[in-house]
Amino acid sequence: MPKTKFTALLDGQVIGTRTSDSRDYTHVIVGQRDIEAARRHAYGYQATKTDASNFRHYMSILDGTSEFLVKASWRTDAEHTAHCASMVESTERSLGGARTLEDYIAVLRNRAIASFEKAAQGGAFDMGALQWSMSEANARKAAASWSQRYLNVRVIPATKA
DSSP: OOOEEEEEEETTEEEEEEEESSOOOOEEEEEEOOHHHHHHHHHTOOOOHHHHHHHHHHHHHHTTOOGGGSOOTTSOHHHHHHHHHHHHHHHHHHHTTOOSHHHHHHHHHHHHHHHHHHHHHTTTTSOEEEEEESSHHHHHHHHHHHTTTSEEEEEEEEEEO
16 A cells, blocks of 8 residues: 655644555644743753762762672673773763762753753754644544643644645
């Protein structure tokens, strides 16, 4: 069966496409991410218990006390040396130069800000297709859950291209 291309058009602009060889999509749920909430999260990044746990784990790798640095019986000495070097290298990247929890949180905050700015410049907060549906009724039901996390959520007809 040939593939059918479906398009989501909003205000004359294509905001999403999808192909299918077995389904006939009739409606699309569209919406956009909340740029202000994302900005607040990035610029006001708050440390989590997981961040603190990760930091302790990274520091145990650097100080040589991590259980993940113990030689596995199936590794040769050369493989073990390479494994440990790889773990230390990966840890250094994750820490971003931080050696205290406060500095590590600052690194995470800076990464969150950089990720937000890249997303904002890349159109990640523009209207987009969130979910395709084979019926308007099902699309309207699903739209309610999308409305909890996205702005301007609505159901529009899908068009066959």
